[in-house]
Amino acid sequence: MDINQSLIGDLISEGKTKQVYHLKNDGTFGTNDSLVYVKNKDNISAGDNSRNRRIMLGKGRITCETSSAIFGYLNAVGLDTAFIARDRNCDNGFVAKHCQMIPIELVIRRIAMGTYLKLNPDVSEGYRFLTPLVEIHIKDDANHDPLWSVDRLVGEQFVINGLSVDRDVIDRILKLAKLVYEILERVWHTIDYQLVDLKVEFGVVDNSIGDTKPRLVLADIIDNETWRLWPSGDKKQMVDKQIYREYSEGQVDDQVIDYVRTVFQNVSDLTQQLFSLEKKSKKCLKYLPKESIIILTADESHTTSSEDNHCLAQNLSKYLHNEYNISGITVQKIGDHCWQQLVDKLSQSYCQLIVTIGCIDNDNYSSKIATSVAIPVIDYCYDVNHNSLLDPKLLDKNLVNQIIKIMAINDQFIWSKIKLRQCFDSTLDDN
Structure with missing residues (x-):
């Protein structure tokens, strides 16, 4: 975020490592809260500031980089923090709630x-x-x-x-x-x-x-x-x-x-x-490249509810991406004619989970997947007359919980969101 320096007001307080200023809230920060502007200093010391008090050039910038990354992640997880955004115009400053x-x-x-x-x-x-x-x-x-x-x-x-x-x-x-x-x-x-x-x-x-x-x-x-x-x-x-x-x-x-x-x-x-939160940049982690989840629905040759199933699959994909930052979700209709292509695709991918929607397992696709590729499979059937299930806001919580528990094994962001829910809401069983 680019902070207009004219919005920065009087100094409120100053400690050994930072200065805190009033910041005018001009409505561009996404909150109605009173705001402050924090500048991190280059000071370093040991023992309650009593020993080795020195200036370490660049320390304020390094502190701002580190803390902004941590607080940005915690905000995304859903934790309420004072941090709002780092100032791209000043390498050692950030905006926070007062x-x-x-x-x-x-x-x-x-x-x-x-x-x-x-x-x-x-x-x-x-x-x-x-x-x-x-x-x-x-x-x-x-x-x-x-x-x-x-x-x-x-x-x-x-x-x-x-x-x-x-x-x-x-x-x-x-x-x-x-x-x-x-x-x-x-x-x-x-x-x-x-x-x-x-x-x-x-x-x-x-x-x-x-x-x-x-x-x-x-x-x-x-x-x-x-x-x-x-x-x-x-x-x-x-x-x-x-x-x-x-x-x-x-x-x-x-x-x-x-x-x-x-x-x-x-x-x-x-x-x-x-x-x-940009998983592509996490080169030091074994995060989820290519497909992370493949959602399968039966094609028209197998069910008269193919379009409803596919709509539900698309809504589920959007929800998982928006709520849990899961990228690389593929939604695919499946029939006998493309079975071998699917197996070949799975054998070459990093897919973490298969979800089948709409009683697709009547054709034993789940058992075929399980015997062909070692990937967890969730079979989900529902009454297609319940049109409310096609609303992303009304997705089956049990289905979502099953998915995110499996994905959390390899995705720390999802694990963190689950942990936050467990801490105060108890809507998920403890793992």
Whole structure:
């Protein structure tokens, strides 16, 4: 998105890593919310900003690249975040909803490291939690962001932009923090990187415009300073800010800064590839080239409902593409005359799933496919008199759920959307 610089107003706040400005909402941002413009700075430091405070040229741009890719992906999945868009006119700036931040940090851990070990000396470094552990830390640099319990946080009775941070809100925050971690962990696993832990923050959207209720959103930044990331799960190969924290005061010189910048840039490049919604650009992943799903309907020689079946198949294809970003869906009518062509096509494709619609299996096509090519098959029959089934909005949820569960095995975006639904809606069985 190209941001008109004349829309950027006064400075609201400035921290060690970013500046936040008012931004006039001229109606082009797709939201009625109050907006801010965030500029990421080139500062880098260690230990609550107390050690090795340096300027690393390009860091603001790298942070913006990394965080924009992560938040763009989470927005597409359906998570409510403050992020709106990166500014193409400024390499270190992005637009976000104006939030009042809840003064806590959530640290989600898969592997015991860092402050957890100091607080739990009986736990060995590298201990792996079966379920990610979520910690609440109050933001207090002077006291090194101490750990708080849920009860203590409830007792503070914070009210943020009209939202009471009560036990229900805290429970939602904890669930969201864990969900964000699990989604990012899943994507990084596709290239054998272990997301060791992650820090996230939440805010409440300013609801001064209109009559909307206060909204809890994931906010701030997610980048190479807010996680630990180990290729092949090997601490010795770490590619996160910990490599900078390892240097003692006075050890950092220009050569170290150049090295850290290179590592950060490499992680940013990977992040943009992994979390891009343009699957063609995901060269490092085994995503779904060519056909991903083939939907088969019987031709006119087999059923009088051929056109209805084909219409349903087309609507299903559009829905799966629009809702789950599934590309490469082929809809094809099938009859005896083209059976061998279909088998030849399947044997040369990367198809993940076959869906047959309209009792096509009366001709044993499903069993023929199963014996010819190792591809899952879903047979779907329905009463063609129910014309409502031809409306994309009224597609059979059971059919859609079956399809997306199978596709989620190899597609992290679909898996992420399912995980979000499971977290709050419970409309899908847990996998």
